[in-house]
Structures are given as C-alpha cells and as structure tokens.
Amino acid sequence: MDDASATDALQAEMDETQRLCIRLRGDWLLQGAETPSRGAFLNLLDEFPGTQILAFDSEQLGRWDASLLIGLDALTRAAQARDVEVDARGLPDGAQRLLQLARAVAVREDAHRTAPPSGLLASLGDATLRLRTTATELLRFTGELVFSMLRLVRGKAVFDPRDLLLYIEQTGARALPIVSLIAFLVGVILAFVGVRQLEQFGAGIYVADLVAIAMVREMAAIMTGIIMAGRSGAAFAAQIGTMKVNEEIDALTTLGIPAMDYLVLPRTIALVLMMPLLSVYAGLLGIIGGGLVALAMLDVNVMQYMEQTRNAIDLHAVLGGLLKAVVFGGVIALSGCYQGMACGGSAMAVGKATTAAVVMAILLIVVTASALTVIYTVYGV
Amino acid sequence: MSEREKLIEVRDLTIAYGDFVVQRDLEFSIDRGEVFIIMGPSGCGKSSLMKAMIGLLQPASGDVWYGGEPFWSCDEESRRGLARHMGVLFQSGALWSSMTLAENVSLPLRQRTALSAARIAEVCAWNLALVGLSGFEDYYPNELSGGMRKRAGLARAMAMDPEILFFDEPSAGLDPVSARLLDELILELRDSLGTTIVVVTHELASIFAIGNTAVFLDTEARTQLAVGAPKEMRDHTEHETVRRFLRREAPRREAVIDGAGA
Numbered sequence: 210m211d212d213a214s215a216t217d218a219l220q221a222e223m224d225e226t227q228r229l230c231i232r233l234r235g236d237w238l239l240q241g242a243e244t245p246s247r248g249a250f251l252n253l254l255d256e257f258p259g260t261q262i263l264a265f266d267s268e269q270l271g272r273w274d275a276s277l278l279i280g281l282d283a284l285t286r287a288a289q290a291r292d293v294e295v296d297a298r299g300l301p302d303g304a305q306r307l308l309q310l311a312r313a314v315a316v317r318e319d320a321h322r323t324a325p326p327s328g329l330l331a332s333l334g335d336a337t338l339r340l341r342t343t344a345t346e347l348l349r350f351t352g353e354l355v356f357s358m359l360r361l362v363r364g365k366a367v368f369d370p371r372d373l374l375l376y377i378e379q380t381g382a383r384a385l386p387i388v389s390l391i392a393f394l395v396g397v398i399l400a401f402v403g404v405r406q407l408e409q410f411g412a413g414i415y416v417a418d419l420v421a422i423a424m425v426r427e428m429a430a431i432m433t434g435i436i437m438a439g440r441s442g443a444a445f446a447a448q449i450g451t452m453k454v455n456e457e458i459d460a461l462t463t464l465g466i467p468a469m470d471y472l473v474l475p476r477t478i479a480l481v482l483m484m485p486l487l488s489v490y491a492g493l494l495g496i497i498g499g500g501l502v503a504l505a506m507l508d509v510n511v512m513q514y515m516e517q518t519r520n521a522i523d524l525h526a527v528l529g530g531l532l533k534a535v536v537f538g539g540v541i542a543l544s545g546c547y548q549g550m551a552c553g554g555s556a557m558a559v560g561k562a563t564t565a566a567v568v569m570a571i572l573l574i575v576v577t578a579s580a581l582t583v584i585y586t587v588y589g590v
Numbered sequence: 591m592s593e594r595e596k597l598i599e600v601r602d603l604t605i606a607y608g609d610f611v612v613q614r615d616l617e618f619s620i621d622r623g624e625v626f627i628i629m630g631p632s633g634c635g636k637s638s639l640m641k642a643m644i645g646l647l648q649p650a651s652g653d654v655w656y657g658g659e660p661f662w663s664c665d666e667e668s669r670r671g672l673a674r675h676m677g678v679l680f681q682s683g684a685l686w687s688s689m690t691l692a693e694n695v696s697l698p699l700r701q702r703t704a705l706s707a708a709r710i711a712e713v714c715a716w717n718l719a720l721v722g723l724s725g726f727e728d729y730y731p732n733e734l735s736g737g738m739r740k741r742a743g744l745a746r747a748m749a750m751d752p753e754i755l756f757f758d759e760p761s762a763g764l765d766p767v768s769a770r771l772l773d774e775l776i777l778e779l780r781d782s783l784g785t786t787i788v789v790v791t792h793e794l795a796s797i798f799a800i801g802n803t804a805v806f807l808d809t810e811a812r813t814q815l816a817v818g819a820p821k822e823m824r825d826h827t828e829h830e831t832v833r834r835f836l837r838r839e840a841p842r843r844e845a846v847i848d849g850a851g852a
Contacts, residue, residue: 313841367701448688456684460743463644463678464698464750465670471701 219245219280221253227261229253230299231284233270237277250280251287263288265299278307350547354477357469366470376479380441384487387440391432392424392491396498399423403499404506413507417517420499426526426585427533429492431578433484434537438570442545445476446566449549450559458550468550477542484538485531492530529585536581537574544570597622597786598643598754603652605638611812612638616652618805618817625780625787625800627820630807631835636790637681637758639807643788644756645673656754674702677747681758683739685731685746691718692727695746702750717745721775737768744775755779757789761796769793773800794838798824806832 220232231253237244254260263285270277285295285308297305325335360366403416449472452458458468500514548566552558598620605612612635620626628636641647643654645661654661656672664672685694695714699705705713718724721741731739740760747755757776761769773796779785791797797804801820808815808831815829824836834841 369701452686455687456680456682457686459641459646460678460680460684460686460746462646463673463676464702465674466698466701 219249219253221257223257223260227259228264229257229260229262229293230264230266232266233273233277235269236271237273239274239276244276245280247280247283250284253284254287254291254293260288260293262294262296264296267300267304270301273301273304278304278311282308282311346551347543347547350550351543353469354473354543357467357474360470361474366474367466368470368474372471372475373479376476377483379444380437380476380479381483381486384437384440384483385490387436388433388487388491389494391436392429392494393498395428395432396420396424396495396500397502399428399495400499400502400506404503408507413503414509414513414517416499416503416507417514418521420503421496421518421521422526424492424495424499425522425530427530427578427582429495430484430488430530430533430537431574433488433491433534434541434574434578435571437480437484437487437538438541438544438567438574441476441480442541442566442570443563445542445545446549446552446563447559449473449546450552450562453550453552454554454556454559473542473546473550476546477539480542481535481538484541485534488530488534489527529581533578533581536577540573540577541570544573595622596620597657598626598788599655600643601652601655603639603642603654604650605635605642605647606650607638611650613807613812613814615813616805616807618814620786620788620803622786623780623784624802625776625789627797627801627804628788628790628807629792629797629804629820629835631809632792634807634809635812636792636807640756640758640788640790644676644678645669674750675753676756677750677752677754678756679740679743679747679758679760681762683731683736683743685739685742687731690728690730691723691734691742691745694731694742695749698746698750713749714745717749718742720748721745736763737765740764740772744772748779751783752785754786754788757787757791759791760789761791761793766795769796770799776800792835794836797836806835808832 218233218235218237220234222230222232224230236242281300281304285297288295297308300308325331357366361368399420400416403419404413407413407415407419449458449468452472458472461468461471496518500511500518503509503514504511545566548562548569552562596619600616600618603616604614605616616639628639630636638647642649643661649662653663656675659668659672661669661672685691686697689697692711692714695717696710699710699713700707703710715724715727718727721744723738723742723745726734726738726742731742734742740763755776760772760776764772776787776789777800780787789796789800797820803818804820804823805814806816806823806829807813810831816823816827816832820836823832827833827836833839
C-alpha cells in the first residue's frame, strides 16, 4: 500500500443514524510518513458533536504500529467519557487486543507525581528550606562522629588500624606532588606581585616577609585545604556513596559494624593528621618558590633572604596556620563523609554527592578561614 | 522438632516512609527452625518489612520480638546484640566491592569475634566451600557472576553462625537451575544446622518448594491478607488476590470496548 498523505489517512463520515465512521487508510508507522496525531483524533468528536455510535473502517489500512494506537486509545476513551457507544469491530484484531491491554490496569491516580513548583522564587524558597535540614543533619552527623571518637578512646569502636594507614597514605603521601606544585607556584605568584610593588619604595627585601607571612599564616592551609577537598573529600563522598547504592552500608550495619566507626572515623582521623603536615610542607615550598623569584629579580643573596624570612615568622604564626590546617582537615572529611552517607540510590546520586562534598568543603574552608583570621586579629595572636 | 518455639514475633507492626504507609497492622510469628516466606506482589513492601526486622528501617509503630525481647524498643547496644544472631543475604549480594571474597567473609569475624587469624581463615575457607566457591578467596566481587556474588554473600552471612538467616529475593536474577540449587542449600541449612530462615520472594516455585509458613502482603490493602502454609493458602484461601497470586492467574479483563475482549 502506498503512503497516504496525512489528510486521507484519517477520514470521518457521519451517516443519518448519528453513526460516525472513522476511515483509516495507508501505513501508520512511527518511522514512516507523518500520520495524524492524537489531537486530530480528538478533534473528530468536536467536529461531529451529535455522534451516538463510533465505528471504524480499516479495509484500506496498511501496516500500523503505536502511532495508530495512540490516537485510537485517546479517541475511544474520549468517546466513552461522552457516553458515545464504541463499536471496535471494524479495527484489526491485533489493535483491538492491544487497546484492551492498555486498559487492563486502571490508571493509578496516586501514582502520578505533582511536579514541584518551578520558578526563581520557588527554587529560592526550596533551597532555603533545604539549607536548614542540611544544617541540622550535618550537626547530627558531627555529633555521631564525636560519639564514635569517644568509643574509639574507650577501645570499643569497630575500627581497623590497617584502614587508617591506607587512608594516611592516600590522603597524605600521595597528595605530595600536587601540593608541591601548587604551593610552589603560589609562592612564586606572591613574590612576583610583592617585588613589583615593594621595589617602587626600594623595599624589595620585604618580599621575604610578605611571602613568609602569607604562606605560613593563610595560604598554605587554604591551598592545601582546597586541594584536599577536590582530592580526598570527593573521593570519600564517591566511595561511601557507591557503598550506599550497593547496599554495602546496610550489610555493615546488619553485621553489627557501625558505618560511623568503620568508614567515617579512619578517613577523618587520617585527614586531620595529614592536613597540618601537608600544610607545613606547602608553606616551606611556597617560601622556596618566592625566594627563587626574589633572588632572580632583586639584588639580594640567599643568606639575606633567609635571614629576612626567619625574622618575619614567629611561632604564633606557625601555630595559627597549623590550627587552621587541622580545622580544614576535619571540615573536609566531614563534608565528604556526610555527603556520601546522605547519598541517594542511583549512579546520578553518587555524582551529586561528590559535587556537593567538594562545594560544601570549599565553602566551609573559606568561612572558617575568615572566622579564624578575624579571631586571630581580634585577640592579637 | 516436636515442640514449637516461637522465635520471632511481629506484633502490630506498621511500616511507613514519612507519611506514606507501606504496610500496617502486621501480626505473625515465626517458629524456630522453619522456613518462613514473606510474599506478595512487587512493590507491596516485602523488602521494607525485612528491613524493619533486621534493623535497617525503624517501624512507625509496633515491634519485632526475638525470643521474647523487643528489638526496636530497647537501646542500641542490646539491639546490636540481637542483630549478632542474624545473617542477611541482600538482593544483589551487597559484597564490599573493595575487598576480596576472603576479606568479605572474614571481616565480620575479624571485627566481632576474638578468633585468631588462622582460625578465621579456616572458617572463611569452610564457608566458601559450603557455597561452592572454594578457590575464589582472592577474587574481587566484580570479577564474579551475579549468582556467584549471591553465594559469596551467603557465605558472609553464614560466617557468624547466625540463628536466623534472612534472604532478600534469593532467586532474583538467577537461572532456574541455580535458583533450585540455592533453594536446596536453604533447606540444607534448616535441616542440618537448625537455622531459622526468613525469605522474601515472589517466586512461586521457591515458595512451594521451601516454605513451611508464609505471610502474604497486599499492595492495595496495605496489610497482610493471609498467614499459613503456602499450599494450604493456595487451595483454601478466601482472598481472591492471594489465590490469583499463588495460582499465577491474571485478573479477568473486562470488556471496555464493544467487540473486543469476548
């Protein structure tokens, strides 16, 4: 049968007994020429308002598939809703049976989900409400972690020391290359900026103070923190999230092994131990990077630069930087593990959890860094 | 096993996710040493009931009693104590994917018992042999087929010698022969070790082959419709839903369009 154009594929004719006959012609294939849509079928009932009986003629119908059934289903349902009698005998047997099958299970009204309200205001409100629940949940999570630590102190935690060593290696030793590179370059950048400005006042040597203080007090901890958030925080969220999806966490729980002790505790301890070490190392590399720039661009020698640096930093500055690193370590581990444990049940959810972990960690790092700097300044530390 | 001892009692249990009640007013008991089936159509809340029984989902009301002790209304420490007598085989096996089979099976032993490393290795090898996985100690879960993963999960669940074993859809995703072998293994565990076994399933062949007692949960009524021996339920139940389910009958289609469905 040749392809019928859209107009003669579907035709309707009303006879004097108010019987509306739908004439179907040609091939009705989703992949073929375009055929009338669901709307075209529904329009027929409006075109012939007085219809009493709906009948079909499929004498000239060729091959057909869902494209025909979609229209027929809509039409017969609409007809029945208007108390029009449907006489389906004129349809191919297969089509009759499939239409029947589509009605075998009634539409579950409660299964339909109402889409959440969209729009700028709605999503703003939604985000605000979510922020509150996240904050309470994060607090609860922190509390559970504290209890888990207390169990560890009393020797009652279900904890594998080998895991701790593994995470120390992963978060500490393996992060050295990237931390070295970034810290060195941050030192170089600081020195470049400093040399340009300070040289104007003939105070070029003070670039050593600038680099040393900035690195030791602030930049080393922050840069290491941001690297670790992307490296370890994301890894924690992905590891724990995937375990959640595969019911592996449930398996731990039913075997009497609290996920808090077994999964969260070693990761947190490893990161809290490694962050200050990495941060000190980053500070050192930053100072070396800055020093090389100063030596190249200024008229100073190594001894002068080292002397200037040593006078610039004191123990307070170093301890202040270390404290920050410890806090950042805790914040990163907490974000990663919390987002992993809060992960939903799909592959998509693991990706979301990982993103959320990094965003949350960086946000918290910046907020706590500012808070600590303000506190240090106020108390003159 | 002449005297029947009630090991597990589910009393007035309601399971809900937030406001959405999945099942309510569940009330049944499980005898020591029997195979108990939780059955019902897909999505009726079978797995949720199991989660409530093993401590993964807090019920909205009611409680599960193990040997006369309430599970949910006691403190976390004693709950963990009760859970120590349970083993669970999850639907997908839920093996820890970053560990080898041997590490999977021995982790609970290493963490929860004071056994020596050599002893743990023996127990681990024995359990793997029991499920037909000898020699796979150093394989990772992703290197195994679905059926093997499930059996490895069973080896892990059995490692602690639990009094009660829970199975979530044991035959899902298995070929008929493997499913049959798993059924036989379940019966073997009951007969030789006296383990009480709770199985969540909708496989009719399994239900009739291994079930001593069963509870039928319904999606529409959101509660249990019948408790009893599966075969008796099939032949004598007054509930049409239960009969249809157990006889594998489709609901009769009503003619919605003239000329069809005759």
